[in-house]
Amino acid sequence: MALTLKLNGATHTVDAEPGTPLLWVIRDELKLTGTKFGCGVASCGACTVHLNGEPVRSCQTYIEDVEDAEITTIEAVGDDKIGAAVQQAWVELDVVQCGYCQSGQVMSAVGLLSENAKPSVEEIDTYMAGNACRCATYQRIRAGIQRASDILEA
Amino acid sequence: MTINTTRRGFLKSAAAAGAVLLVGARPDGALAAASSETAQFNPFVKIDADGTVTAIVKHFEKGQGPATGLPTLIAEEIGLRMDQIEYEFAPSDPQVYNNLLFGPFQGTGGSTAMANSWMQYRQAGAAAREMLINAAAQSWGVAASDVTIEEGIVNAGDKSAPIADFVAAASQLEAPVEPRLKDPADFRLIGNEAVRRKDSAIKGNGQAMYAMDVHLPNQMIAMIKRPESRGGIATGFDDSASKEVKGYINATVLPNQAGVAVYAENTWAAIQARDALEVEWDMSGAETRDSDQIKAEIMDALEAEATYNVNKADVAAVSAAIEGADQVVEKTFYFPLLAHAPMEPLNCTIEQTAEGNIVLHDGSQMPTGPHMAYQQIFQLPPEKIQINTMLAGGSFGRRATPDADYQVEAALAFVVTDRSRPVKLVWTREDDIRSGYYRPAFGHKARVGLNAEGEIVGWQHQVAGQSIMKGTPFEAVVVHGGVDHSSVEGIADSPYEIPGMALGLTDTPKATSVLWWRSVGHTHTAYTMETMMDLAAQAAGRDPVEFRLAHLSDASDPDQQRKAAVLKLATEKAGWGTAPEGRSQGIAVHKSFGSYVAEVVEISGDPESGIKIEKVTCAVDCGIAVNPDVVKAQMEGGIGYGIGHVMRDQITLTSGAVDQYNFPDYEPLRIGDIAAIDVHIVPSAEAPTGVGEPGTPPSAPALANAITAMSGLHMAELPMAENGVSFV
Numbered sequence: 001m002a003l004t005l006k007l008n009g010a011t012h013t014v015d016a017e018p019g020t021p022l023l024w025v026i027r028d029e030l031k032l033t034g035t036k037f038g039c040g041v042a043s044c045g046a047c048t049v050h051l052n053g054e055p056v057r058s059c060q061t062y063i064e065d066v067e068d069a070e071i072t073t074i075e076a077v078g079d080d081k082i083g084a085a086v087q088q089a090w091v092e093l094d095v096v097q098c099g100y101c102q103s104g105q106v107m108s109a110v111g112l113l114s115e116n117a118k119p120s121v122e123e124i125d126t127y128m129a130g131n132a133c134r135c136a137t138y139q140r141i142r143a144g145i146q147r148a149s150d151i152l153e154a
Numbered sequence: 155m156t157i158n159t160t161r162r163g164f165l166k167s168a169a170a171a172g173a174v175l176l177v178g179a180r181p182d183g184a185l186a187a188a189s190s191e192t193a194q195f196n197p198f199v200k201i202d203a204d205g206t207v208t209a210i211v212k213h214f215e216k217g218q219g220p221a222t223g224l225p226t227l228i229a230e231e232i233g234l235r236m237d238q239i240e241y242e243f244a245p246s247d248p249q250v251y252n253n254l255l256f257g258p259f260q261g262t263g264g265s266t267a268m269a270n271s272w273m274q275y276r277q278a279g280a281a282a283r284e285m286l287i288n289a290a291a292q293s294w295g296v297a298a299s300d301v302t303i304e305e306g307i308v309n310a311g312d313k314s315a316p317i318a319d320f321v322a323a324a325s326q327l328e329a330p331v332e333p334r335l336k337d338p339a340d341f342r343l344i345g346n347e348a349v350r351r352k353d354s355a356i357k358g359n360g361q362a363m364y365a366m367d368v369h370l371p372n373q374m375i376a377m378i379k380r381p382e383s384r385g386g387i388a389t390g391f392d393d394s395a396s397k398e399v400k401g402y403i404n405a406t407v408l409p410n411q412a413g414v415a416v417y418a419e420n421t422w423a424a425i426q427a428r429d430a431l432e433v434e435w436d437m438s439g440a441e442t443r444d445s446d447q448i449k450a451e452i453m454d455a456l457e458a459e460a461t462y463n464v465n466k467a468d469v470a471a472v473s474a475a476i477e478g479a480d481q482v483v484e485k486t487f488y489f490p491l492l493a494h495a496p497m498e499p500l501n502c503t504i505e506q507t508a509e510g511n512i513v514l515h516d517g518s519q520m521p522t523g524p525h526m527a528y529q530q531i532f533q534l535p536p537e538k539i540q541i542n543t544m545l546a547g548g549s550f551g552r553r554a555t556p557d558a559d560y561q562v563e564a565a566l567a568f569v570v571t572d573r574s575r576p577v578k579l580v581w582t583r584e585d586d587i588r589s590g591y592y593r594p595a596f597g598h599k600a601r602v603g604l605n606a607e608g609e610i611v612g613w614q615h616q617v618a619g620q621s622i623m624k625g626t627p628f629e630a631v632v633v634h635g636g637v638d639h640s641s642v643e644g645i646a647d648s649p650y651e652i653p654g655m656a657l658g659l660t661d662t663p664k665a666t667s668v669l670w671w672r673s674v675g676h677t678h679t680a681y682t683m684e685t686m687m688d689l690a691a692q693a694a695g696r697d698p699v700e701f702r703l704a705h706l707s708d709a710s711d712p713d714q715q716r717k718a719a720v721l722k723l724a725t726e727k728a729g730w731g732t733a734p735e736g737r738s739q740g741i742a743v744h745k746s747f748g749s750y751v752a753e754v755v756e757i758s759g760d761p762e763s764g765i766k767i768e769k770v771t772c773a774v775d776c777g778i779a780v781n782p783d784v785v786k787a788q789m790e791g792g793i794g795y796g797i798g799h800v801m802r803d804q805i806t807l808t809s810g811a812v813d814q815y816n817f818p819d820y821e822p823l824r825i826g827d828i829a830a831i832d833v834h835i836v837p838s839a840e841a842p843t844g845v846g847e848p849g850t851p852p853s854a855p856a857l858a859n860a861i862t863a864m865s866g867l868h869m870a871e872l873p874m875a876e877n878g879v880s881f882v
Contacts, residue, residue, distance in 0.1 A: 017400055024422035033367035034360020036547075037421070038497055039583040043817035046497065074360035090358035094350055094783055097217030097791055099357030100497040100547025106358055125826035132817065134497045134548050135217050136794020137787070138825040 003063055008032075008076035016063050023047045023058040026073060034074035034103045038132070045131030048104035048111075049073050055111035057130075074103035082152060083110050089147035097135035105131050109145050118149055173322035175201040177282045177329060178210075179274070181249040185281050187329035189322075196250045198278035199228050201286075205306065205318030207234060209275070212244040212251035212260065213267040214519050215353065216496070216546040216553070217791070218846040219784035220267045222352045224275050226780055230343045231279030231336055232286070232317075233303035241352055243543040246521035259627070261520035263554045263670070265747035265844020268780055272842050280333035282324075289323035290315070338778070338839065347782040353545070365517045365544045366580070368503045373576040374403060375424040376567040377585075378413040379431050383810030384590055384666060385440035387411045388433055395430035402427040408566045415567040421580055441666065441810035445595070448665040448807070449488060452597040455618035456486060460658025462637045464646050467656035475612035475654050479603025483689045487600070488871045489619075489678040490804035492593035493820060494671055498547020499586050500560045504568040505576035511538045516561060517546025519553035524561035531565045550672040550795065552591060556626040559591065559667075587820050588812040592805055593671035594620040596641070598682040603654075608694025610705070612654035615682075617642055620668050621661045622675075640670070644679030644851065649713040649745055650687075650705045666807070672795055673847040676746040680851030681800075681858065681872075684742035688859045689868065698741055698859065699725050717745055719836055720752040720773040727834050728754035728771035737768060740860025742852035748843030749776040750836075753793065755856040761865050764882030767797065767857065772833045772849065777840035785845045786833040792849020793831055798823025800854040802875040827881065 005012045007030065014029045026035050026049070035058060038046030042057040049058045050072040077083035086109045089095075096102050105128070112119055112127040119127065124142050133141065174190035178197035186195050200208045209225040221241050229239045244251040248260045254270040256263075283303055290308045291298040301310040308315050343349055356362040381388070388407045391414050396402050401423025405416045414433050418424035463469060476482055502516035512532050514524055521541045528539045546553060564579035571577065581589070596619035603612040621638040623629050632639050639646065642659055671677060691701035699721060706718040721743045724730075733739050736758055743752035754771045772789045779785045802821055806813045814820045854872075861879065862868050869877045 020422050024420065028369075028420040028422065031369055032360075033363070033369070036497075037366065037499065039817050040425075041583070041816050041818065044497070044583075044822070078359055087355075087358045091350070091354045094354050094787065096351065096354055096357040097787060098215075098497060098546065098548040099217065099353065099362050100364060102357050103360050121829075128825045132497070132822040132824065134495060134550070134795070134822060136791045136798065136823055136828075138794065138823070138828065139790055139831050140787070141825060 003067060005066065005071060006069065007071040008073060018062070018064045020063045021059050022049065022061040022063055022066055022071070025063055026058060032073055032075055036100055036103055038101065043132070044101065045104040045108060046101045048107040048131065050077070050107060050111065053114060055108050074107060077107060077110055080110070082113050082148070085148040085151040086110050086113065086144065088151060089144040093140050093144050093147060095137055095140040095144045097137050101131065101133045105133065105141055109141070109148065112145065113148060113152065117152065119145065173203050173325045175282065175285065175321050175325040177278045177285070179250060179278070185277060185329040185331065185333070187281060187285060187325070187327065189325035196245065196247045198275055199282050201282060201317065201321050203318065203321050205316050205321065206240060207232065207238060208240045208242055210244045211241050212271065213262040214243060214517060214543050214546055216517070216519070216549040218267065218788060219351065219781060220262070220271070222349070222784060223268050223780050224271055225352060226343050226349060227272065227275040228279035228282070230341060231276050232283045234306050236343060236349055236352070238306045246525045246539070246541040248522045248525070259520070260522045261554060263519065263551070265749070265846040265848065268842045269748065269844060276335055277333055280335050281329050284330045284333045285324040285327045286317050286320050288327055289320040293320065293323060344780050345778060345782060349781055349783070351784065362545055364498050364547050365503065365515055366498050366501050366547065368515045368544070368578060370503060370505055370576040370578070373503065373578050374417045374419065375421050376564070376577050376579045377416050377424045377428045377582070378408070378563060378567070378579070379416060379428050379433050380413040380585070380589060381435050381437065381440060383437065383440040383442065387436040387439065388414050389436050390434040392432040395432070396427040399423050399427040399430060405431060406570055408563070409570060410566060415570070417577070424580065425582065441807070443665070443810060444808055445491065445806040448595060452595060452618045452662050453486070453488065455660040455662055456597050456599040456616050458660070460616050460660050462635070462659040464637050464642050464657040464659050465655060469614070469656045469658070472612045472614050472654045472656035476601050476603035476614055479611050480606045481604040481693050482601060483604070483686065483693050484601045485686065485689065485868065485870045487598040487678070487682050489596045489681070490806070490872060491595050491666065492671055492799055492803060493587050493805050494550040494552035494591070495586060495820060495822070496548030496550055496552055499583055500552070500581040501579055502561055502564050503576055503578040504564050506573045511540055513540045513542060514561060515542045515544060517553060518543045519546065519549055520556070520558070523556055523558035527558045527562050528565055531562070531569055551670040555591065555669060556628060583816045587814050587816060590667035591669040592666060593677060594622060594668035595665065596678045598678065600682055600686050602686055602690045604690060604694050608696050610652055610654070610690060613652050614656045615645060616658040616660070617645070618660040618662055620663070620665055622668050622670055624661070640675045642679065643675040644744060644746060645683060648683060649711070649717045651708060651714065652705060672792070673746055673850040676744065676847070676851035680742065680744040680746070681855045684744065684852065684855035685858050685862070685868065688740070688862060699730055702743060713745070716750045716775050717743060720750045720775050723773035723834055723836060724752035724754050724771055727773065727832065728756065730754060738860045738864035740856045740858065740863055742856035742859060744851040746844070746848045746851050749774060749845060749848040751789070751848045751852050753852040753856040755853070755860045757857070757860045757864060759882060761861060761867055761879040764880045765861060766882050767828045769830045769832065770828060770853065770856070772831065773836060774833065774845070774848065775836035775838055776845050776848070777838050777842045779835050780842055782835055785835055788845040789833045789849040790831045792847065793853040794823050794828060796850040796853035797828060797857055800857065800872050800874055801827070801881055802873050804873050
């Protein structure tokens with residue numbers, strides 16, 4: 001069935017069955033591959049996107065539930081000043097290793113800083129607990145969020 | 155192993171218009187240079203007419219840093235800034251891009267990427283510099299010795315020009331036989347902590363392309379329905395329910411009957427259609443054992459005489475020394491099966507070109523594996539097979555399969571089609587966790603005798619587990635006299651001076667498919683060695699650091715001295731013995747892959763209500779640290795990988811079927827699990843050694859020793875959760 005999505009500021013018409021996870025529409029239909037498939041059960045966070053500015057796991061978000069939402073993916077999150085600050089911090093600190101989880105890490109980090117401009121270490125650890133990184137770049141993710149917070153404060 | 159060579163011509167960036175300078179090596183290892191029109195070899199460095207310098211990186215990038223490290227070597231020698239060099243991954247060519255430590259085999263593993271590329275890529279860069287300088291000297295009528303290259307600019311007296319001006323002339327020159335390498339005192343990039351990764355920006359903004367991101371026109375997605383237990387054979391299927399899934403194409407039993415390939419128009423349709431497929435299995439040859447039975451076989455083997463006397467010890471004498479000792483410390487260890495679980499589930503895409511070539515798009519860790527296998531499967535000569543190596547979302551050893559398991563699976567799923575549509579094989583996380591290729595389960599039994607002075611008088615050590623290397627192309631290199639060195643590495647070659655060491659090994663029968671897992675045998679040998687050292691020190695009433703140093707006291711042995719040096723540095727930086735009230739420390743030090751790493755883990759809390767890992771302090775000696783920040787990142791990651799698994803992870807089997815499915819029951823390390831990691835690098839003038847793996851081995855025993863110091867609890871069976879230990 002035809003569905004209309006508002007994604008990254010544009011309107012897209014896609015052909016997908018109800019029950020299709022948003023993840024696969026983004027990746028396979030819209031060919032936006034920055035949003036990653038990691039586990040399919042909302043346990044790793046690699047597929048994190050924003051719905052109306054809130055991070056959600058797109059592998060467990062169904063296409064029929066997001067027709068009225070503003071969807072933002074990693075490809076456009078840098079257009080916003082918080083997203084740009086996080087991406088700048090990620091480069092400054094060389095947070096990434098394999099990088100496969102990092103789109104999701106950045107999307108969650110932007111979600112955190114959007115609601116909490118100066119998160120404590122404990123608040124970072126709690127908020128980011130659902131984003132797995134098998135390379136264990138966590139120390140730099142934590143530092144990256146703190147650095148982005150400083151960039152935004154300056 | 156016979157490996158056919160490929161022809162050149164598969165570089166991703168086709169030669170740009172105008173002259174291009176290529177510098178590489180001939181199959182005999184001699185440096186070679188040519189313009190793009192005449193080259194008959196694959197290069198290490200390519201300089202376009204516009205001066206764009208590209209490093210052709212022969213190792214794949216799974217996060218461990220060769221896409222930064224190898225360009226650093228070339229940029230250093232030519233005289234470039236890091237923003238003046240690009241990189242691309244090498245095509246498959248086992249004659250030119252082989253790992254120099256693997257023979258004629260192109261592949262990444264054993265923490266060797268930098269160690270084996272160090273001189274090769276520096277020489278290629280130095281040759282390019284010398285040719286550009288000679289071309290400039292001729293053009294300007296000056297002596298070559300008066301010409302320099304700094305930050306991509308060629309200078310001589312008052313003359314100055316970009317390197318682009320000399321590419322055409324340089325490409326007509328012969329490669330120098332022995333280009334002069336830069337004096338390490340003049341290094342600007344090598345060893346510079348300010349050098350940044352080349353792949354950071356694209357990995358933070360979604361632009362990085364992994365194999366999972368391949369979308370070829372008209373491609374099909376293939377997923378494989380596999381038996382519940384390994385060894386089951388597909389004999390037929392009913393896809394009537396799959397046909398209800400929109401986007402389902404068809405299904406077919408794989409030629410080797412290992413499963414049923416399900417084809418669909420997109421990934422979600424493939425997932426649903428595979429779920430709906432009913433398969434008839436012949437399970438008569440399938441694994442039926444529980445992991446408890448596999449464990450029992452291993453533990454039984456530890457009680458019998460070992461098959462191999464690894465170090466040709468006088469076992470009776472060692473046994474007698476221990477019997478006569480004042481104190482004996484004895485422990486029996488068990489290490490479970492572990493999955494690698496790289497973040498990007500395994501996948502690859504195959505297409506056939508109009509010319510009949512087969513192209514594999516893959517985060518390829520060992521391109522020579524699929525390259526050889528595909529010659530058989532497709533009945534094609536090597537030059538008709540291309541491998542496009544893409545960024546890989548982690549591996550930890552899983553992508554380095556000598557039998558090219560998933561690439562062969564993709565080829566079988568492709569070869570049975572009419573080949574008009576590319577086939578992208580996609581694994582889900584459940585496929586990844588449940589489909590074998592695990593770190594083998596191992597058992598150790600160690601008995602250490604101490605005299606009245608608290609000195610070791612005998613150390614009897616028996617190891618039992620399934621060999622990783624036997625039956626692989628690496629057997630000839632790693633297995634000697636029946637002993638798979640990877641089963642006993644870290645004990646057999648430990649720098650510790652231990653009197654009366656007897657090391658035995660027994661291979662146990664094949665339990666499942668096994669594979670090297672970040673740091674291979676050191677995953678279990680370091681844990682045993684380093685927790686036993688602590689128990690022995692405790693029995694002797696000696697400080698664990700002092701006790702270790704007493705076994706590293708030979709001033710004439712650089713191996714002992716380097717190991718002692720990281721031990722001292724880590725303890726100094728950690729404030730050994732000065733932990734705040736309520737905290738405990740544990741130490742471990744281990745040599746692996748040529749590198750020496752010591753780690754101090756500091757914890758708070760208690761085992762029952764929860765242990766908090768407050769800090770890990772690490773010291774590493776990896777020779778010259780080419781990219782120090784990458785070295786630090788690899789230590790941070792290696793520590794997290796080691797600790798994450800011993801805390802709570804294991805793969806178990808019930809009636810041959812894997813009990814775990816996905817991350818909820820194979821829980822990854824999370825951000826709150828380790829509060830801080832502090833890495834220190836020992837300055838060194840030695841050639842670079844490995845960093846991808848050596849951070850892992852000491853991490854688990856250092857944590858275990860901290861818990862023992864806190865509570866007296868010694869955990870000889872992993873994961874730690876099995877001992878009633880919880881973490882917060």
